[in-house]
Amino acid sequence: MSGLRLAWIKFSRDRLAFTGFLIILCLILTALFAGVLAPYPEDTFKIRPAERLKPPSLKHFLGTDSMGRDIFSRLLFGARITLIISIIAVGASLLIGVPLGLIAGYFENWLSELIMRIADVFLSIPQIILAIFLAQTLGPSIPNVILALSITYWPWFTRIVFAETRVLKNAVFIEATEALGTGPLQTIVLHVLPNVSSPIIVRSSIGMGYTILTAAVLGFLGVGAQPPTPEWGVTIAESRQYLPEAWWYATFPGLAIFLVVLGFNMFGDGLRDILDPRIRRGFE
Amino acid sequence: MNQNLKEALLVVTKLIVQFHTDRGVVKALDGAELRVGKGEVVGLIGESGCGKTTMARSILRVLPSGGRIINGAVFFKGRDLLAMEERDLNTSVRGKMITLIPQDPFNSFNPVFSVGTQIKDILKWKGEAKANRGIDETIIWDMLGQVQIPSPEGQLKKYPYQFSGGQRQRLMIAMALLPSPDLVIADEPTTALDVTVEAQILRLMTGLVRGREISVLFITHDLGVASEVCERIVVMYAGQDMEDGPAEILFSDPRHPYTIELLESLPNPEGKIRDIPGEVPSLIHPPEGCRFHPRCPSARGSCSRQRPERVEVALGHWTRCFHPVR
């Protein structure tokens, strides 16, 4: 049985992780097929004043908002925005953070110190505050949200890759390949990187959860996505005036955020369990 | 030479143990049998996967998760340990009547507690005292002296990292002997040690055990060590016991083909190297009948269909083979 298949079997037995996986799958499918699944796809820009603030019904599953737009449809499109923001933000953090971590970990010189101290500086500032500051300064928009998130998240990757690389540096097979004459760049990219991939993948999953939450916070505060974008945080911000009567207005976007973040965290945890001891060292 | 007349302390019969893993069911022990007399030092030898460690763990019923004892009996002082209640086993047998010297002295101690605390803990749990304070340290010092740890009084406060591998193994031996056990199971006790330290430890162990009528089940893959220390040897292969006899006879006049092949593959000064063709079989899909038959030069007929019974080929010397040599 191949390692992948065995890993899948083990993974599917972990109920929490599997649930997380299903949630993420739903998110992706929703984002991809929002146009098809939404009963009122035009509600991303169209308004229906006559249908303002209607509670959940058969016609509007999750109710309508202050402009009469179908909340359910807007949530579905919001999933698309959420996913795009997070994927790009986490992707960018990865691209910045991982190479820096590899360099800092593999070499033991002034460069490593520099990189890690810069990372420390970023990590010492509460991330939400930094993100808000950046978003404010740069101007509220989705691209700036992505930028702000990338800048605050890359040090997490650097730190974890640094730690793993430092340990791995002394591994016998790294020494063996160096003894054969492999240069540092090749060693890092071809040997160290694959072996630190598991913590990177786990952290990416958790990072997705983090960026989704932070993006929503920024949207909520008005420094991120702007109305009429159907972003979840923005929707919650809009709903404030109408609470507690229009409870559905805030509850469903909030629930969506909660579920998705939970899903990524559970999935990440489950990944951590199966990735390292299983695939790497074989099955005892 | 009256080994078979020595009163039996431990008798393992028809022990079948399996492990359930993601890859399939590992048939680790296939009806293995073993007998240890009172005050006897019996060596359990074999290569990796032969089941010797599984045997030790089954006797104490400390198999890892996934391990199941399917069948068989372990008679100890007349009682079947496999049928005993877990609680009885814990209070009266484990760590008391049967003690274990584990394989790796470097990892057998808890690094954050002093050695004294750990030794006293064991005595406390075994009912020797109600609390650590109530334990008479002189008993421990006396034992440490017997395992040749110098100035024992000051040693109890020290932490495991302050002792070398050889010293830790001596402490392990002390802990195994303090409860005055009837049987000590020594699982590869010197494998992790240098050869000179090994010699010291072996000398120590044989000296201590001889005086007190303590039986030892000595598990090792090193035939030289087994030969030096054990009175009787049981040879195992792939979960089956193959030969059982007095050490001197077994090594000078082996009857089972596997034992012969094993002895011949030992390094010899002449420089001629002989190895056993083939590979150790998978225990998930082991061969039918005698598990050595695919590699055995004498295999024929029923070897591939039926497992041989124990046959006494000489006084006190048994082998499981349809065609024992000579």
Added chain:
Amino acid sequence: MEEPILEVRELSKYFRGSVSFLSKKVRWIRAVDGVSFQVQKGETFGLVGESGCGKSTLGKTILGIYRPTEGSVIFKGRMISHLPRKEAKEVRKDIQYVYQDPGASLDPYWKVGSTLSEPLAIHTSLPKESIRNQVLKMLDDVGLKEEHLSLYPHEFSGGQQRRLGLARILCLNPSLVILDEPTSGLDVSVQATILKLFKELKNSFDLTYIFISHNLSVVRMMCDRMAVMYAGKIVEMGETQAIFNDPIHPYTKVLLAAIPQVGKKLNREEDLSLSGEPPNPENFPLGCRFWPRCHYKMDICESVEPVLAAGTDGGWVACHLIGQR
């Protein structure tokens, strides 16, 4: 006499040890201390000793993984111990090292086929096809099959992993191979198979071996000459058979007496047993490093370190007793 393929002169390797809190003085771990020997082409030279004696460090320093603190390594007449990176890479092709833990020396994420091709990919500019052919031939030489190329290291047994380690370094056609504990952890029968393989490969590839091991029975069988190490120094050196027949250094005597052997009964002779503990590498005793445990110790041993001196039968011993003989 023909020039030796390898010569080690007064080689030392020290590591930084603990730093004294008050005086800030660094204590050095003298893992290898002033070791000198020669290896002839085509022989199997054994480095023998117990844990901490420095044999593995010595092997790695010869190879170049560690830079020597003092002394030099001369390979094929050329000083290789302090070469710049580029030239060191050239030399690396010719001396290879087989690791103690064979599985650990293989990248767990790489298919074994890629790992085996790596040395050739680095050191030559051969096309993929040729590399693959070489690898296949090597696999065959070590007794493995083509289908093994697409498997991962953890899917092999210990014995097979060792073969893989061998195949990997043989691709580069080295002249000298340093084997570090090549049979540790192996069952007796697997050990025999591997040793057989070593002998065959040595003949077919015209290799010279440095055989580092603490397993004396194996060393006796495989090595033409050997050096016994204790606390970073060589205490006795010479033809293997001669040393086994008549060990001179007190440590060698004790070491050989301790080897468990089938048919031998446990040794009870006082002067053949070793007591005490190995010395602390940060704090070796003055004089001979073995004197605290030596049954034959004399006064001079506590203050003067013995040098490796030629004995009568072509062997070398570092012991003050020699003068007495």
